[in-house]
Amino acid sequence: MTQSLLERLSPTNRVLKRAQYEAFAFSLYDGDVLVRNESHLRPADHEYRVTIVDGIPTTCECPADKRFDGPCKHRTALAIRPTILDVATQMQLVADGGVTTEKISTEPRDNTDIQECDCQYLNDNFLCWECVKTGRRELPE
Incomplete structure (x- = not known):
């Protein structure tokens, strides 16, 4: 049986809850996704680039992704929004000359x-x- 993306990332319950209820905005950026947390007073100070590899959010520029084991809330927020991941993956194919x-x-x-x-x-x-x-x-x- 294949694992879902969320199972593969295995976020903590705390991270998963924050990824669900915080107000995130997503934008495509050079084949990756910029994730902005609109819940903050200064959202521009809380915008991080998440790298997508083969449809999987693999890394994030945020401090938490580097500091803690497991995915950060930004990577998890993408994992629970498959449509956004699909768009990012399709844009990577177009940018790479996909057919x-x-x-x-x-x-x-x-x-x-x-x-x-x-x-x-x-x-x-x-x-x-x-x-x-x-x-x-x-x-x-």
Whole structure:
């Protein structure tokens, strides 16, 4: 039986609880993920780069990840949010020249697909993740 990512990382209960209830913001950064803790008074002072290798948050720049055994709350926060890990992994593939196996149209399939689309709320013709994931639209080259 294969272990889940969370089982492989094996965070302490304290770290797992903090990863669940603290207000984290995530952004892609050069193939990795910046994790910002919005729960702090100065969130910019609590932003750390988490390195992703093969879909696993392996290291974090925060002091706790270096000091303690086991993953920090930033790595754990990513582990419990598989969609964010999937996006980071896909972006690494694109950045590394990964090959897609199927050509996806940039046009919506039909009007019913547009009803649940968030692309209209994004600036500069960015695409929402749902459109990219479901194949409704393709990332620009």
